[in-house]
Amino acid sequence: MAWFKRESGELDNSGAKTVRTEGLWVKCESCRQIIWKKDLEENLNVCPKCGKHFRIDARTRLALLLDENQYETMDGNLSSTDPLKFVDLKRYSQRLRQAQHDTGLKDAVINAQGKLLGRPVVVSVMEYAFIGGSMGAVVGEMITRGVERALESKSPLIIVSASGGARMMEGVVSLMQLAKISAALARLDEAKVPYISVMTDPTTGGVTASFAMLGDLNIAEPGALIGFAGPRVIEQTIRQKLPAGFQRSEFLLEHGMLDAVVPRQELKPYIARALEFMVA
Amino acid sequence: MKDVMELLRAKEQELLKVRRQVEALRVALPLLRAEDDSQATGMAPVPRGTGQVENT
Numbered sequence: 331m332a333w334f335k336r337e338s339g340e341l342d343n344s345g346a347k348t349v350r351t352e353g354l355w356v357k358c359e360s361c362r363q364i365i366w367k368k369d370l371e372e373n374l375n376v377c378p379k380c381g382k383h384f385r386i387d388a389r390t391r392l393a394l395l396l397d398e399n400q401y402e403t404m405d406g407n408l409s410s411t412d413p414l415k416f417v418d419l420k421r422y423s424q425r426l427r428q429a430q431h432d433t434g435l436k437d438a439v440i441n442a443q444g445k446l447l448g449r450p451v452v453v454s455v456m457e458y459a460f461i462g463g464s465m466g467a468v469v470g471e472m473i474t475r476g477v478e479r480a481l482e483s484k485s486p487l488i489i490v491s492a493s494g495g496a497r498m499m500e501g502v503v504s505l506m507q508l509a510k511i512s513a514a515l516a517r518l519d520e521a522k523v524p525y526i527s528v529m530t531d532p533t534t535g536g537v538t539a540s541f542a543m544l545g546d547l548n549i550a551e552p553g554a555l556i557g558f559a560g561p562r563v564i565e566q567t568i569r570q571k572l573p574a575g576f577q578r579s580e581f582l583l584e585h586g587m588l589d590a591v592v593p594r595q596e597l598k599p600y601i602a603r604a605l606e607f608m609v610a
Numbered sequence: 611m612k613d614v615m616e617l618l619r620a621k622e623q624e625l626l627k628v629r630r631q632v633e634a635l636r637v638a639l640p641l642l643r644a645e646d647d648s649q650a651t652g653m654a655p656v657p658r659g660t661g662q663v664e665n666t
Contacts, residue, residue, distance in 0.1 A: 547618065589617055596611075604614045 358382055360553075374594045383551045383594055385531060387433070388440045388457040391490055395453060395598055401444020405475050408468045409436045414501055422499040429460045437468040438493070441476045443485070447602040449609070452480040455490040458532070463493035465537055466500040470507025473541065477514040477525075486524040486605050491542045495535015508540040515544050524608035526601055529556050529579070529588075547604050549590045550579035551597075556587075 356365050361380035370377065374394065375384040386394070392401065409426075416422040430436060438460035442453045454476040456463045465473075473489065480487035496504040518525055527545030529538075531554035538558050542548075550556060557577035565572055575581045582588045592600045 547614075547621075589621065590611060590614065592611065600614055604618065607615050607618045 356384075376594050381552065381593070383531065383553055385458055385492070387459060388435070388455040388490075388492075391455045391530075392440060392442055392444075392453065394594070395455075395488070395490070395601070396442065396444040396446055396451075397448065401442045401453075403440055403442045404479075405441045405472045406436060408472060410466055410468050410500070412499075413467070413503055414499070416499040416501075418499070425461060425499070433457055433460050435460055437466070437472065438463045439469045439472045441472050441479075443479065443483075446488070446598065446605070449602065449605055450483070450485045451488055451605070452476055452483065452485050453488045453490070456492045456537075458492040458494075461497065461499075463491075463537075464495060464497035464504070465493060465507055466497035466504045467507065469497075470504070470510055473507075473511050474514045477511065477518050480523055480525070481514075481518050481521055484521070484523055486526065486609065487518065488526045488528060488601065489541060489545075490528045490530060491533040491537050492530045493533060493535070493537040495537055505536065508536050511541045512544060515541060519546075524605065526604060528597070528601075529554055531555050534558065534560070543587075546608065547590075548588050549592050549597075549600070550582070550588050552579060552591050552593055554579045556582055 354367055356367050356370055357363070358365055358377045358380060360382035361377060363377070363379045365377060365379065370384065375386050375390070376382070377384070392403075409430075410422075412423045412426065414422075429438075435457055438457045440455050440457065442455070444451065444453065446453075454473050456469070476489070477487060479485075496507070498504070515525060524546050525544070526547045526549070527542050529542050529548070529550040531551065533542050533550075533554065533556045535558060538556060542556075555577055556579055559567075561572050561576060573581075579588060579591045583591050590600075
């Protein structure tokens with residue numbers, strides 16, 4: 331008698347036994363270490379090995395800054411009309427539809443009103459995944475509405491920037507937003523309502539040239555790229571090699587362009603403490 | 611990282627200093643303008659106490 335008996339029929343290899351490992355691990359660009367994605371997320375998307383701050387989306391940022399379930403989003407119904415009917419490699423309208431589908435947003439910013447460690451605040455958070463967080467008419471209008479809401483309610487304003495600059499597909503309309511937002515911020519300043527600007531990777535172009543640098547307190551995350559023109563353009567213009575770390579937040583802090591570089595884990599208590607000083 | 615309270619206090623002091631400098635410039639500006647006007651109308655500028663005496 332045999333100890334083992336071969337069963338008739340083919341082995342079934344389908345479905346349930348397959349283990350997918352794709353997307354479970356992330357390679358840190360900075361230290362080249364492989365990190366378990368869950369570990370990274372638990373550490374607020376900061377590399378636990380070297381402290382590199384990975385980019386996070388606008389919704390995650392809001393959840394990170396505002397007290398749980400104590401905020402409401404607003405102005406989310408505004409959408410670009412493609413005023414120039416712009417076409418480059420693709421139609422702008424097509425790019426917009428794709429970005430709206432990918433992010434679930436109408437444009438590159440979320441406006442919210444809520445509480446930060448119990449203190450009412452108005453927050454605008456930019457979404458880099460939406461056409462590079464570029465600022466067109468809608469982003470300009472939404473940020474202006476955020477400023478006006480802060481002015482009306484006398485609540486401090488926090489803008490979290492993540493942007494490649496003005497949206498080229500909207501031409502001069504996007505450049506007009508720089509002046510529009512700056513004018514609204516001047517009114518906020520006159521009313522003595524505090525404004526804290528948080529710059530994340532990357533904050534460049536027209537956004538840096540307007541509201542990102544106009545805060546009563548300008549702070550940035552570690553290692554964030556912050557500048558107006560890119561380093562390659564500057565090198566070609568001035569015909570000089572730029573120093574190491576140029577346009578990174580630590581370099582800007584050292585040269586007086588920023589007030590502080592604050593790690594993501596400390597951002598919320600840091601802002602709360604700043605507001606304690608400003609509102610008192 | 612600096613304490614944010616300390617940082618904001620220092621920032622406020624800096625702002626006060628700049629405001630004072632702007633005020634001082636506002637006071638000096640009309641004086642400089644008066645000097646410019648006198649040069650434009652061909653009038654002799656006000657002597658600045660250099661000790662130069664004209665021969666008569």
